[in-house]
Structures are given as structure tokens and as C-alpha cells.
Amino acid sequence: MATDFRLKEQLSDLTERIVDSYQEIGTINHLGHCPLPSTQVIVEIIDDLREILFPGYRRRQNLHMGNVSYFVGDLIDGLHDKLTQQIARALRYEYDRLHGPTCDSRKLIDFEARGQQEAIRFLESLPHLRKILTTDVQASYDGDPAASGLDEIIFCYPGIEAVTIHRIAHQLYSQKVPLIPRIIAEYAHGQTGIDIHPGAKIGPSFFIDHGTGVVIGETCDIGANVKIYQGVTLGALSFPKDTEGNLVRGTKRHPTLEDGVVIYANATILGGDTVIGTNSVVGASVWLTKSVGPNTVVTIETPSLRLREAS
Numbered sequence: 001m002a003t004d005f006r007l008k009e010q011l012s013d014l015t016e017r018i019v020d021s022y023q024e025i026g027t028i029n030h031l032g033h034c035p036l037p038s039t040q041v042i043v044e045i046i047d048d049l050r051e052i053l054f055p056g057y058r059r060r061q062n063l064h065m066g067n068v069s070y071f072v073g074d075l076i077d078g079l080h081d082k083l084t085q086q087i088a089r090a091l092r093y094e095y096d097r098l099h100g101p102t103c104d105s106r107k108l109i110d111f112e113a114r115g116q117q118e119a120i121r122f123l124e125s126l127p128h129l130r131k132i133l134t135t136d137v138q139a140s141y142d143g144d145p146a147a148s149g150l151d152e153i154i155f156c157y158p159g160i161e162a163v164t165i166h167r168i169a170h171q172l173y174s175q176k177v178p179l180i181p182r183i184i185a186e187y188a189h190g191q192t193g194i195d196i197h198p199g200a201k202i203g204p205s206f207f208i209d210h211g212t213g214v215v216i217g218e219t220c221d222i223g224a225n226v227k228i229y230q231g232v233t234l235g236a237l238s239f240p241k242d243t244e245g246n247l248v249r250g251t252k253r254h255p256t257l258e259d260g261v262v263i264y265a266n267a268t269i270l271g272g273d274t275v276i277g278t279n280s281v282v283g284a285s286v287w288l289t290k291s292v293g294p295n296t297v298v299t300i301e302t303p304s305l306r307l308r309e310a311s
């Protein structure tokens with residue numbers, strides 16, 4: 001079909017109207033400021049980190065103790081540079097957000113130095129992250145009779161992917177790195193259907209079975225050896241506001257799960273004061289807004305079933 005150039009001439013006017021809207025609607029633009037962190041580079045960082053945390057499973061195979069040092073060293077060197085740049089951008093963004101634009105060379109040098117410090121601090125945490133992830137993988141195997149072995153879990157289980165990325169994001173969150181932890185968390189959410197805020201504190205040996213639709217809020221505190229199933233929500237009961245009607249931030253809004261708790265599918269547990277005691281079990285589709293003591297089983301009444309012959 002031939003192009004109608006008379007219609008195509010409208011594109012110039014359309015472009016002008018779109019650009020005009022950038023001045024009229026300034027709240028969803030980032031123009032005239034220093035660069036933001038790059039989502040593309042952050043995804044590359046996640047992929048590189050997974051190569052280090054679980055070597056031999058993904059991009060590079062045929063690794064052995066004779067060549068793995070060179071492989072990991074090359075990744076660490078690249079991660080240092082990428083993390084330094086991205087963290088520096090995030091720190092500069094946060095400063096500008098609070099104090100107004102300061103995109104000059106002097107500030108750039110300051111933020112680059114701080115970015116490098118936080119990058120090194122994060123990279124130093126990787127041996128510890130591997131130790132915790134070992135407990136998560138083992139808990140997944142111990143909790144799922146369908147699993148053939150640890151390799152299958154590392155390759156295939158979305159719960160392990162989500163928890164791995166969460167532990168990366170949480171480390172950066174604990175270092176008070178702005179913006180990047182949320183970018184990482186939302187990437188994991190898109191990949192797995194599991195939504196874990198990077199602020200959530202999660203102990204070792206954590207197992208999410210199946211996983212789709214799980215939501216874990218920012219101020220959740222989850223102990224060791226906890227297991228949850230698909231569709232579980234650990235959320236806020238309400239959102240308190242200050243005298244001017246603004247949301248109050250930084251308070252404990254999400255529940256605490258103590259060691260050994262099991263939460264079955266589609267259960268909803270809400271509230272910052274809600275504590276599920278050690279070794280308790282919350283059944284499927286339960287709605288809870290109050291605390292439960294240790295060694296308690298919480299279920300809803302079994303619904304009555306009606307059976308009839310098909311006509």
C-alpha cells in the first residue's frame with residue numbers, strides 16, 4: 001500500500017504537541033537533570049551476580065577450580081565499575097530530589113567516590129549471601145518431594161529466583177542505596193510473579209512453593225525456616241495519615257512471622273502488630289489481622305459440599 005505523505009505531514013505537528021506536554025506536565029519527565037540509574041545495566045548486574053552466586057548454571061558452563069578464579073575475577077571487576085556508576089547516579093538523584101539540582105563536576109566526583117564505597121561494601125557481602133542462599137536452596141529441596149535435586153531447584157524454581165534477587169536488593173536497601181533496590185525488586189516481580197519489597201527482612205532457609213501471586217510488604221520480618229505457598233499476602237492493615245492528610249511513612253505496617261511458620265495458599269495476614277508465633281500453621285484462604293501464639297494451627301471452617309448427578 002502506498003504511503004499517504006499528506007497524512008505523514010501530521011507527524012511533525014504531533015511531535016510538537018508531545019514536546020509541549022513535557023512543559024505542561026512536568027511531574028513525569030526527567031529532563032535537564034543528571035542521568036538516572038539504567039534499568040538495562042541493573043539487569044546486567046543481576047545476571048552477573050547470579051553467575052557468581054550460582055556458578056556454572058547459566059551463561060558460562062565448563063567451569064572448574066582451575067578457571068573459575070579468572071571467570072569470577074573478571075565479573076567482579078566489571079561489577080565494581082557498573083555498580084559504582086549506577087549507585088553514584090542513584091545517590092545523586094536522591095540528593096537532587098531533596099535539595100534541588102546540583103549536576104556539576106564537583107558533585108559528580110563526590111558521588112562517584114561514595115558510589116565506589118557502597119559498591120565495594122556490597123561486593124564484600126557476596127560470600128555471606130551465598131551462605132544464606134545455600135540454606136534457601138536446601139529448604140526448597142527439603143520442603144518439596146517433587147524436587148529431584150538441588151540443581152533442579154536452582155535451574156527451575158521461581159521462588160529461588162525471587163529470593164535470590166530479593167537478598168541482593170535487600171543488601172543494597174540496608175546500605176541505604178536509593179531507587180536501585182526497588183528497580184531490582186520490580187524486575188524480580190515481573191520475572192516470577194512474586195512481589196517482595198526490598199525492605200522486608202527474611203531469615204535463612206526460606207521457601208516459597210509455587211510462588212505466583214505472593215506479596216511481602218516492606219516492613220515484614222520473617223524468621224528462619226519459614227515456608228509460604230502461592231497467593232499469600234503479607235500486607236498492611238491500613239495506611240495511617242498525619243494531620244495534613246499525608247501517608248505516614250517509616251512505620252511498622254506489615255506482619256512478623258517467627259521461626260518455623262508455614263502459611264498455605266491464598267492466606268492473607270495484615271498489620272504491623274500482627275505476629276504469627278513460632279511453628280504455627282496458617283491454613284489456606286485464612287484472613288488474619290491479629291496475632292497468633294506459638295504452635296497454633298489456624299484454619300477456616302470446611303465449607304459444605306453439595307453433590308448432584310449431572311443432567
